[in-house]
Amino acid sequence: MASIHREVLIDDTPANVWAAVRDFGEVHHRLAPGYVTDTRVDGDIRTVTFANGAVVRELIVDIDDETRRIAYAVVGGSLDPTHHHASMQVLAAEGNRSLFVWITDVTPDSLGAPIAEMVDQGLRVIKHTLDHEATPIG
DSSP: OEEEEEEEEESSOHHHHHHHHHOTTOIIIIIOBTTEEEEEEETTEEEEEETTSOEEEEEEEEEETTTTEEEEEEEEESSOOSEEEEEEEEEEETTTEEEEEEEEEEESGGGHHHHHHHHHHHHHHHHHHHHHHOOOOO
16 A cells, blocks of 8 residues: 655644635635646535546545544545545644645555655645635634
8 A cells, every 4th residue: 555645834824724625625726726627525525626637536534623634535536546545634833834734545556656746746736825825714
């Protein structure tokens, strides 16, 4: 199994970063615009369309507002993993910033490199978006 673990500091408060991550049906607007071109939600299934043409169906496994963590699993789409589970979590960091943690486990191993590349690309867009366009809540 390939395990991909990425962390990045975001120059915004955990509350604001979590609000964008938590809004799981608006990934294409609030979290990764341009990298994700469309997001549709039907119950606990989220269908995400990426700029590279990949489409994945994700089961939202858990959303925990207390720990600011969302967990999801790919259950269909163009990538077709045997197993895929991922989580995104927002932790408080020094200076009223946020540590964004994204962990993905996937099989077969052959999907590890392409998924890691997608995660790295997505993380760059997420950081840019949240560092520069975060909208205060409240």
